[in-house]
Amino acid sequence: MPPRQAPFKNPLSLFIGGVTAVIMELAEPRVRTGVWEHTSFRLNPIRRLHSTGLAAMVTIYGSRTTAEAMIARVRRIHDRVAGVTSSGEAYCANDPDLLNWVHGTAAYGFVQAYHTYVRQLSASERDRCYAEGVPAARLFGATGAPESEAELETLFHATAGRLDRSAIVLEFLEIMRSAPILPLPLRPAQHLLVSAAVDLVPGWMQALLGLTGHGLHSWEAETVRQAGALADRLVMETNPAVQACRRMRLPADYLYVHRSAVGARP
Template identity: 30%
Template sequence: MAPRTNILAARFERAFDAEIRSRFFRGLEFAGPEGDPGWFGPDSAVWYVHSHLPTLVLGLVGAAYIEGLDPSISWMAYDHSRIPERVDGVPTGGIDPEGAAVRLGHSLSFFIGTAYGSTETAERLARTVRAMHHTVKGTRPDGLPYDADDPDWLRWNYATVVWGLATAHERYHRKPLRGADLERYYGEFVRVGEALGGTDLPATKAEVAECLESYLPRLAVTPIKAFGTGPNLRGNGTKPWEPGSPFMDWAARDMLPHWAQKLALYQRPNPVVLRMRRGALWLALNGLYDATGPLTEFKQAEARVAGGTSAPVAATAPSEPDPVLTREEVEATA
């Protein structure tokens, strides 16, 4: 009789292949070319952190939460994203499950592809995201313009992502990186932000925390954000482990820095309840990883560099302007 963990791993692989890999990993190369380390290589902190898919997903949920405290990003999503539910083109204040699934799928392909993919794969993913950012421009109802290529926005976006991924890893990974090893992750991940056009990016845990708090004067819980958090999510029918559920919303707010928790009206449970909730989430995330193991893409990347690696690329920042494409043209090449 096959071990139960093997059965669970096979089921997970089939589900991941049907719902994520077949839709969002098309054209991404992990098995070759032989010796290509990609952007980071097997000895990097990024390879270790991103190999734990459950904490990676939680980190992305946390990053999306704090990112949306910027009113401009709230309006970018409202005007341009498929995540808001729409009836006859008008957002209702709810979340479109399919739109949210698409956002998660693209995010996973990007952060797994840039970690473990070939150098060409990582560069292709970065070009696609930059091209999509070029199309996200508009005006908020208060008359302020927003632009996804704005250097301040890119810096904020980068800081929220590296904060979310590192914080979820540090709190919920069974064997998290600590001290200098965790700082190495913050330093390595700068390559991703630079590839998306970011400049003057924070490169340590302290710098990221300082960067996030420095944006506080411009942050707010907009009506858009309020509709998608806290009590307004009760009874929405989303499964507890899925993004958009009341529990995942709680988990994201529980990870926030204290100043952001106050902004988001987070009320910390009593110590016993807090420990139980965090413990249950820790067990669920690590239990899922223990049952399923690392993704096929990680294993392919390990085999690709088993005989040694060539020198990594010197820099990931774009070396020339991108062609201007419409959203439809970008999606056709994704």
């Protein structure tokens, strides 16, 4: 399959990678203020996560016309998200620099979660994941979205001096641990998956945010990897990856069997 589709068909790595991405996004004070003051995340985290996840799924598995219409709606909403941080710095959600950070950290979270907890991707496969996400990122307004791991590292280096510690990050993690996000039978594992997400945050950023020691024990990491491998074999009709296969008149398990197949996005 095209490498970028792999992380998004696996619900376990999708959850972990999404939490990792938000941790890193919230390290940037302008992004953090915009998210915390202009969205319903604190009051209704499940609804917010659902809408964010739906946007990602449409971008990857939806038709071009559906994805472009959705992105245009998001852009219009972002036009109204603007303000000033507690330190007096102005921000706007459609600022290309902020969008580059959001897109880069999201791509990192999803790719690293799949690579670490499901199936190892080669360096070239990881680079393809980043490169394949660039066209959609540009539609969102992220004109400098990283196209490779090397470019991602450059983005991290360029942004590191702007990042800072905030109690909001810890509040976000507590919400993710306690909100009834996963189905009831899986809810005892939710705390474990949040810790798995923390582990994926680069070590220097964990230290900056005060997250050192919030990750997994070695035996817990192995448990998450086993669960990730199992989830990668589950073909569920409700999964957008399966629905995309159906729309393209392919077998439901096409993206689960043809791991090396390369083609256009459905």
